[in-house]
Amino acid sequence: xxxxxxxxxxxxxxxxxxxxxxxxxxxxIDECHNLIIVLPSNLRESLRNLEELSVESCDxxxxxCELEGLVVKQGREAVxxxxxxxxxxxxxxxxxxxxxxxxxxPHGFLSLQNLKRLKIYKCNNLRNxxxxxATKGLSQLQYLEVESCEMMKEIVTTExxxxxxxxxxxxxxxxRTLQLLNLQKLTSFYxxxxxxxxxxxxxxxxxxxxxxxxxxxxxxLKASDEGFEAEMDQKSSLSTITRPPLFNEKxxxxxxxxxxxxxxxxxxxxxxxxQLPLQNFCRxxxxxIxxxxxxxxxxxxxxxxxxQNLEELSIGGCDLVEKVWELEGLLVDEGHETVAxxxxxxxxxxxxxxxMNMxxxxxPGGVLSLHNLKSLRISKCNSLKNLFSLSASKGxxxxxxxxxESCEMMKEIVATEIQGEEEEATADTIVFxxxxxxELKNMPExxxxxxxxxxxxxxxxxxxxxxxxxKMRTxxxxxxLEAENLKESGDKGFEEKLDVxxxxxxxxxxxxFNEKxxxxxxxxxxxxxxxxx
Numbered sequence: 001x002x003x004x005x006x007x008x009x010x011x012x013x014x015x016x017x018x019x020x021x022x023x024x025x026x027x028x029i030d031e032c033h034n035l036i037i038v039l040p041s042n043l044r045e046s047l048r049n050l051e052e053l054s055v056e057s058c059d060x061x062x063x064x065c066e067l068e069g070l071v072v073k074q075g076r077e078a079v080x081x082x083x084x085x086x087x088x089x090x091x092x093x094x095x096x097x098x099x100x101x102x103x104x105x106p107h108g109f110l111s112l113q114n115l116k117r118l119k120i121y122k123c124n125n126l127r128n129x130x131x132x133x134a135t136k137g138l139s140q141l142q143y144l145e146v147e148s149c150e151m152m153k154e155i156v157t158t159e160x161x162x163x164x165x166x167x168x169x170x171x172x173x174x175x176r177t178l179q180l181l182n183l184q185k186l187t188s189f190y191x192x193x194x195x196x197x198x199x200x201x202x203x204x205x206x207x208x209x210x211x212x213x214x215x216x217x218x219x220x221l222k223a224s225d226e227g228f229e230a231e232m233d234q235k236s237s238l239s240t241i242t243r244p245p246l247f248n249e250k251x252x253x254x255x256x257x258x259x260x261x262x263x264x265x266x267x268x269x270x271x272x273x274x275q276l277p278l279q280n281f282c283r284x285x286x287x288x289i290x291x292x293x294x295x296x297x298x299x300x301x302x303x304x305x306x307x308q309n310l311e312e313l314s315i316g317g318c319d320l321v322e323k324v325w326e327l328e329g330l331l332v333d334e335g336h337e338t339v340a341x342x343x344x345x346x347x348x349x350x351x352x353x354x355x356m357n358m359x360x361x362x363x364p365g366g367v368l369s370l371h372n373l374k375s376l377r378i379s380k381c382n383s384l385k386n387l388f389s390l391s392a393s394k395g396x397x398x399x400x401x402x403x404x405e406s407c408e409m410m411k412e413i414v415a416t417e418i419q420g421e422e423e424e425a426t427a428d429t430i431v432f433x434x435x436x437x438x439e440l441k442n443m444p445e446x447x448x449x450x451x452x453x454x455x456x457x458x459x460x461x462x463x464x465x466x467x468x469x470x471k472m473r474t475x476x477x478x479x480x481l482e483a484e485n486l487k488e489s490g491d492k493g494f495e496e497k498l499d500v501x502x503x504x505x506x507x508x509x510x511x512x513f514n515e516k517x518x519x520x521x522x523x524x525x526x527x528x529x530x531x532x533x
Contacts, residue, residue, distance in 0.1 A: 414430070
């Protein structure tokens with residue numbers, strides 16, 4: 001480890017004996033601000049056992065591995081660092097081209113065949129990472145992370161040298177985790193075949209498509225095509241050029257992908273192509289989508305067969321989303337509704353101001369099976385007026401945590417009517433058998449949890465917290481919405497039933513907890529700032 005050697009310009013003497021450093025396995029260089037070349041060519045033989053290399057915060061470094069002087073025997077390229085397994089390059093502002101190092105020839109001067117982990121961070125002059133030829137040697141790469149590289153436009157470049165042949169398919173056979181974070185100029189990845197288990201794309205606002213296939217770059221088109229302005233509508237949006245979905249038919253197969261995180265991709269209007277291969281995303285367990293300002297529908301109906309193993313879903317910060325799950329086109333077998341997301345265990349929806357209806361409130365069993373749902377967190381979904389239909393609430397047999405916060409229009413949690421259709425009552429008790437924690441916070445229109453003639457039983461509830469719900473008068477009651485209904489229907493005598501402080505005087509207000517609420521195991525109760533109570 002070499003750290004904070006600010007005056008050192010060279011680390012290695014040009015005439016070092018070849019036996020020096022021959023057993024070196026780990027090399028870390030940090031804050032050597034006058035260093036230009038990390039590994040001179042004369043070290044090729046000495047570092048043949050190097051397995052881990054980390055270079056950080058070296059302001060002048062232009063090259064990691066010097067190629068000049070490498071010996072070529074019988075037409076075969078010399079291969080330095082043949083055993084390298086882990087490579088970390090952080091804060092190297094003058095590092096410009098990797099193709100002087102590994103992007104040369106069919107396998108590159110640097111053999112990547114043993115490389116398993118590669119991390120690139122704040123190398124702000126890099127425009128791409130691999131040539132298509134170099135990727136042929138990435139047979140062992142399992143982890144790839146690229147973050148905060150200001151000039152990075154693509155990970156695998158489409159450019160190739162004259163001596164290189166075109167490659168139809170790029171394969172990452174062992175890739176398990178791919179993370180692309182805060183790449184402001186990234187437009188595509190350009191890869192067609194990998195077995196990644198975890199894919200994260202965050203803070204990449206210019207990304208338009210995961211695999212580029214000749215789609216026009218709208219910025220370049222606007223600058224060079226005289227007719228482009230005529231193709232813009234009044235809102236300066238594309239009207240005749242359709243922006244492609246993030247994942248198209250060229251991304252295949254994604255049969256082993258288990259975790260997918262997409263965040264801050266503001267150019268994307270669609271995530272999934274309608275004609276994706278059936279095997280894609282079939283093992284996906286975790287899906288997190290956040291801050292897509294142009295997205296309208298998150299999960300189209302054609303994905304319902306592919307997401308049978310999804311266990312965790314988080315969606316938020318999407319200003320235009322009206323539907324999380326598209327119901328149109330779902331298959332119905334012999335009169336039975338298709339059950340989407342049968343394995344879902346954790347669901348979080350936040351910052352969806354246009355979401356008005358939950359997709360599970362349809363039919364006696366709901367289109368979404370809630371039987372395995374254990375944790376549900378809803379916040380800042382300001383168009384929702386309720387959360388569950390009566391029938392959907394009866395399917396919450398595994399729910400343990402229910403958290404609802406800052407939903408401005410929500411009046412009740414469980415509704416007896418959904419979209420004007422009354423549901424048939426088959427029992428007089430609704431049981432939340434496994435629920436242990438219930439929190440309701442900052443909901444200005446919430447009046448009660450449930451309005452109806454049913455008893456709500458909470459045999460396992462231990463923690464109940466209700467805060468800043470100024471209109472909430474009772475937990476469960478058939479009459480809790482009476483005053484609201486009178487006011488909304490324009491009852492002439494309503495004003496006379498309020499005293500000078502605006503409190504009800506003509507209608508008897510029931511106690512907060514009554515005989516319709518059973519809480520036998522409650523241990524912690526917090527009720528705060530309920531002005532109407």
